[in-house]
Amino acid sequence: MLRDIKAFVENANGNPVKVIIKVDCINNNQNKKACDLLIEAGADYVVTLTGWFGAGVSTENNRTIKSHFGDLLKYNSLGWYS
Numbered sequence: 001m002l003r004d005i006k007a008f009v010e011n012a013n014g015n016p017v018k019v020i021i022k023v024d025c026i027n028n029n030q031n032k033k034a035c036d037l038l039i040e041a042g043a044d045y046v047v048t049l050t051g052w053f054g055a056g057v058s059t060e061n062n063r064t065i066k067s068h069f070g071d072l073l074k075y076n077s078l079g080w081y082s
Helices: 002-010 028-041 059-069
Strands: 018-020 045-047 074-076
Touching: 002 028, 028 045, 028 059, 059 074
Parallel strands: 018 045, 045 074
Antiparallel strands: none
């Protein structure tokens, strides 16, 4: 996954790169790991959901993810809240 995101960032020609992670499908430790990979790959944004399917984003998801990476990523919390 890291290699794929890095390649995408490199080919974005300076345009911002947003990566969607389905926070409702993985646990908080996996969400943190996903954010770590996005930071390492050089992505600009993490987006929590597509807004189409799933259980939604919990307040705990938002708090955990945002507190983990601080200002290293921009954050879009999309979808609905559970």
